[in-house]
Amino acid sequence: MDETLSRGLAAGRSAPPRLCVAGPAPPPDRYNGVYLALLLAGAGFLLPYNSFIVAADYFQAQYPGSTIVFDLSLTYILVAFCSVLLNNVLVEAVDLHKRILFGYVLSFVTLLFVAVFEIWWQVFSNTTSYGVNLLAVSVVAVGCTAQQSSFYGYTGMLPNRYTQAVMTGESAAGVLVSTSRILTRLLLDDVRLNTLVFFCCSLLLVAVCCVLHQLLRRTAFVRHHVAACSADPLSETQAGDQVTLVDIVEEADGKDYGRLTLASNSDDSAFQSTETLPAGGAASYDTFSERAGGTSYRVSELLVHVRRSGRARHPALDCCAALKRGTQARSATVRRVWPYMVSICLAYLVTLSLFPGIESEVHSCTLGSWMPVVLMAIFNVSDFAGKVLASLPYEWSRRQLVAFSTLRFLLIPPLVLCAAPRAEPLLAWEGWPMLFSLLLGLTNGLVGSLPMILAPDKVPDQNRELCGNVMTLSYSLGLTTGSLLAYGLDALLGPPVYSTCGVLNITDLCIAGCQTLPGTNGSQPLP
Known part of the structure; x- marks a missing residue:
């Protein structure tokens, strides 16, 4: 995500x-x-x-x-x-x-x-x-x-x-x-x-x-x-989709983008923007309506442009x-x-x-x-x-x-x-x-x-x-x-300890390179 x-x-x-x-x-x-x-x-x-x-x-x-x-x-x-x-x-x-x-x-x-x-x-x-x-x-x-x-x-x-x-x-x-x-x-x-x-x-x-x-x-x-959760809503969404941009993302071109909503509308008043503009910012609204298949759609976009100096930002600042x-x-x-x-x-x-x-x-x-x-x-x-x-x-x-x-x-x-x-x-x-x-x-x-x-x-x-x-x-x-x-x-x-039973079973403990003691038949009393 x-x-x-x-x-x-x-x-x-x-x-x-x-x-x-x-x-x-x-x-x-x-x-x-x-x-x-x-x-x-x-x-x-x-x-x-x-x-x-x-x-x-x-x-x-x-x-x-x-x-x-x-x-x-x-x-x-x-x-x-x-x-x-x-x-x-x-x-x-x-x-x-x-x-x-x-x-x-x-x-x-x-x-x-x-x-x-x-x-x-x-x-x-x-x-x-x-x-x-x-x-x-x-x-x-x-x-x-x-x-x-x-x-x-x-x-x-x-x-x-x-x-x-x-x-x-x-x-x-x-x-x-x-x-x-x-x-x-x-x-x-x-x-x-x-x-x-x-x-x-x-x-x-x-x-x-x-x-x-x-x-x-x-x-x-x-x-x-x-x-x-990863698609571009303007290219992937269909009529009637609900699209919400929930982050304010600072782009390299110096613009901060706010909330974008795409919705089917029968009433223009249904759309409301709740974004708060940052100090020193300016907002512009672009709206249009399009009728397709008998349904009207309204797209409203809030763009917040932060005023900056003319100098380009250093890459380190963007990284920070x-x-x-x-x-x-x-x-x-x-x-x-x-x-x-x-x-x-x-x-x-x-x-x-x-x-x-x-x-x-x-x-x-x-x-x-x-x-x-x-x-x-x-x-x-x-x-x-x-x-x-x-x-x-x-x-x-x-x-x-x-x-x-x-x-x-x-x-x-x-x-x-x-x-x-x-x-x-x-x-x-x-x-x-x-x-x-x-x-x-x-x-x-x-x-x-x-x-x-x-x-x-x-x-x-x-x-x-x-x-x-x-x-x-x-x-x-x-x-x-x-x-x-x-x-x-x-x-x-x-x-x-090797055993709690009073007898040490050598053959049970050893896999390779281990020999039983002579005369013990594989078992040896614990000391």
Whole structure:
């Protein structure tokens, strides 16, 4: 929506106004094809991150006793947060669809590299491999963040249910990845082989999402809604369209343009101008009537010409003015949607403080290395269900959303007690962490998606993409603080142990280059 504005900033001059047109009825979304494509798109840009996190059993076995899951999560979040900050400054310097394509290509290449060189060939030493995986997650974070912010701005130009589709797709990514991980582990006993197949499945899904996006952007439904917020009303509107220029934009030729309205009129008195002229300005009105097909139309245009000196403005002054307008637009947007920003920030702060780090540290004598896989699958499925529930017709107030997000802090103590202390957790029965994981996912699905769905309605149409960007910034802030809090909670668990069951299963912990002790038959009593 503010794409042209940022291009103007990059060029050192202000951009032309962005106009939103309420024209003819949009083309239908036949068979909900656009909705389903955006659902899969939401899965596509979070799928690479989920692939690393859901493969926690592989990484914990590869680096026993380490905080690999915490490190992967924090690395992704920190890089994503920095990427969001950069994206909010330079978001419109590159075309929206090019940003999305860039993210898909970057994610595909990175996953392919990890699958071939890290898992299949294992060309790196254990220490180097640890750093390579963190680097891979960092690269994935850059691409996924560019996609995520772009998709929220993209769907902000579509009806609300399509933003909900993307957010549901984010949860669907977890469900798809968890299902893939469970199936590969059930079908293949070799840990390295089933992890390789698992990453190949993720690669295939990313490729499918990339192709679908290229087809989606060409649909008549999407093109209509995008054009409604970016088209030139004088060239695109039809008779009877309502056109409103809601910004006062300073052009390079020294003119400030006010409000432009195009409307069908049966009574000339129906048109009224509410613009206030700036000091030192002069106004001129150009009106005309045209009869076409028996209907009369009246076009009224208010032009405000600011008196200037004869000297040309320095490009730096135009750039500063454009930056000032961009800052003011963001400030105005934040004032309108700050409760939604607070709500989504708190929601993901709680979620990331527990998932995936603390949940990956919950041990089970019955399930063994399956425990983190099961808990993550429960979270992802319930999170998906929560996002589906978010689409139900209920009017959530701003106060309700903030209160709901705050109440979720009550989930932190019981889930921590499922893993603390490590040797003898206070809530040792496997049913407790499963229950709390279910509640964590269900509430995250609700309060993690509702602010993103509702916030764009609180800003003018031409600021919807900008709203998506600032909401993503708040979302990333919650992710970052939650990931940092997870390290503090991990410290409360005590020193790491390999098992809470009194027997250390060497074959369950080692993947390659690890030998069982002589005469132990794969098991060794803990010291």
